[in-house]
Amino acid sequence: MKAITANRLTDGRVVYRRADAGWTPDLKAAEVFSDDDSAQPALDGALRDILTVVGPYLIDVVDAEPAGRARVREAIRLTGPSAGTTRSAESA
Template sequence: MRAITANRLTDGHVVYRRADGIWKPSLIEAERFADDRAAEPALDAALRDILTVVGPYLIELDGERPGGRKHVREAIRLKGPTTGTSLLYAQER
């Protein structure tokens, strides 16, 4: 399965495209596609939605979570940087 994701233009948050073309932060609401070919019309529409999102693309899904080869990237996009708090303590040294 596949879904379309992008970053919301106003604040950069990760969003997913629903079947009605609305972008939401919940992956559960995302429209599902059997393969890339089935997603082409929706992805074309998403790429034209330049006033709402930036960088739309297809992701693979593993149930209700990002999957496939890029799943690590998608996890980082959802949860934020992987640097932890180490940079916060660097200022104190």
């Protein structure tokens, strides 16, 4: 199964494309496709949505969770940066 993900342009949040061509931060609300070919028309539409999102692409999903080889990357995208945001005294 496939879903379309991107980052929202206004704040960088991970979002997923809904069946009505809108976007949601909830993967459970995303439109799910059986394969790449069936998702292609929706992905083409997402790629044209340049005022709302950046970098749309397909991800594998199983039971409304990221799956496949990229699942670790998708989990990191959902939870935010994996590096701290504060500087240590050594790097200052």
